[in-house]
Amino acid sequence: MTSALLEIAGLHAGYGSIRVLWGVDLAVRTGETAVLLGANGAGKTTLLKCLAGLLPARGGAIRWRGEDITRLPARVRVRRGLCHMSELGIFPDLTIAENLDLGALFVDRATARRRRAELYTLFPILAERRHAAAATLSGGQRKMLGIARALAAEPALLAMDEPSAGLSPKLVGTVIESLARCRAAGLALLIAEQNVRFLDLADTVFTLEGGRAAAALTPDAVRQDDRLRRAYFGMGM
């Protein structure tokens, strides 16, 4: 019935007695980039955890290519091409090369090797330091490694939790640039963010407020809406 790659319908979730999501609706089409805006505590991380299978949904459905995956374990979702990048995004104690290998857990050897070469070209700093522990990387480099590791899994959709967190404006630019390249290569993205610059990447924007996602907006509509601008980006935008 739907052409959406990912469809979330009426999703409820929470921790213990705390309810965080109160029926979230959201959809991402193949190759499309959706930005999920929400203040701290709005439930962005909770939503992405449900999507990745790290937190059980208490109600509603998550559909992937039309199939209900709400109850499937995380590893099955990764295998089908639905990948998640947390704020941490890496294994600090492991080397960069090991982090990338782990990203390619379900990819055959030849593809993984070709993919790794591409990623090293895309992020030369990772190639240079491939045998160093990921913990020795700077904040921006870690984010690059997180993205590279997620891409190594050959996802169809990558859900990212605040890729700009803790980064300088210049590094945010670098992250957006690399994501723009992935998007051009056909990768669908769902980016949970507070940073307005990610609107440049977006095809659609969802706002998460009080545990509910509002209808899809265009980036321009968000930019022109005074209330939304005030709510998410302060007055300076």
Add this chain to the structure above:
Amino acid sequence: MLAYALATGIVFGLYFALVGIGMNLVFGVMRIVNLAHGDFIMLGAFSAFWLLAVLHLPPPAAIVLGFVAFFLAGLPVYYALVPRLARAREPEMLSLILFFGLSQTIEALAAMLFGNSERSIPGRLLGRGPVHLLGQTMPRAWVYAAAVSLAMLGLVWLYLHRTRLGRQTRAIMAARQEAVAIGIDIHRISAIAFGIGAGLAAVAGVFAPFMLGSFTPALGIPLDLTSFAVIVIGALGNPLGTVLGGVIFGVTLMLMRAYLSSFADLLPDLVLILVLLVRPAGLLGRQVRRA
């Protein structure tokens, strides 16, 4: 006397590292203190008794058989106990109680089935005559045990750093939720780690009669204490720190035996208290994890 204490301390230290490493691997991967670890070692000692002294198998066969049998036995134990724990509200506290219960059960069963009498295995089964090592003369069985311990520690390192499963194991140790998120099958990897922990306990058990002189079904708890001291000195959850912890423990024990012999049995407790006061994360707590 000092040189002898140091040399035998290193030899025993390598063996103590083997005693502790299985417990540390399990803790690192599952954040569970396996208080039945010492009882696995005790059962390994009984296996050695039957395989070496009764059936007269060659020692390498006893080691391999012990490892494989305990590895295979560890898998169902894992699946029966640990996934249940993970769903509990306070898994760490509950794991202590659960594995203490398992430890008591194993000890009681062993006492009922095999009796409480002390058993020993003649040292000559591991080769006759003394060995000269580090300028000292010591029983061949000790050196045998130290060499096998070193080899097992090396194999653990190779597993963790040079295999796909080992890499996934380290990923779980480093960031558990992240490991789930990228699709690692936590229960499969943990079950294997638990099996390896049991297998390593079996190998430690094979040498326990030779290193400790004799054994009874009550061996479990003192070995738990030794393991705990060794891995806390090194670093909880860092299997390689166990080697350092084992050697420090071994050398201290031998120095105590040489100069303050009446206090030697207090050592595990003293070292534990001291390390917990001074460096609660263990001697290799942060540096190695970050290096």
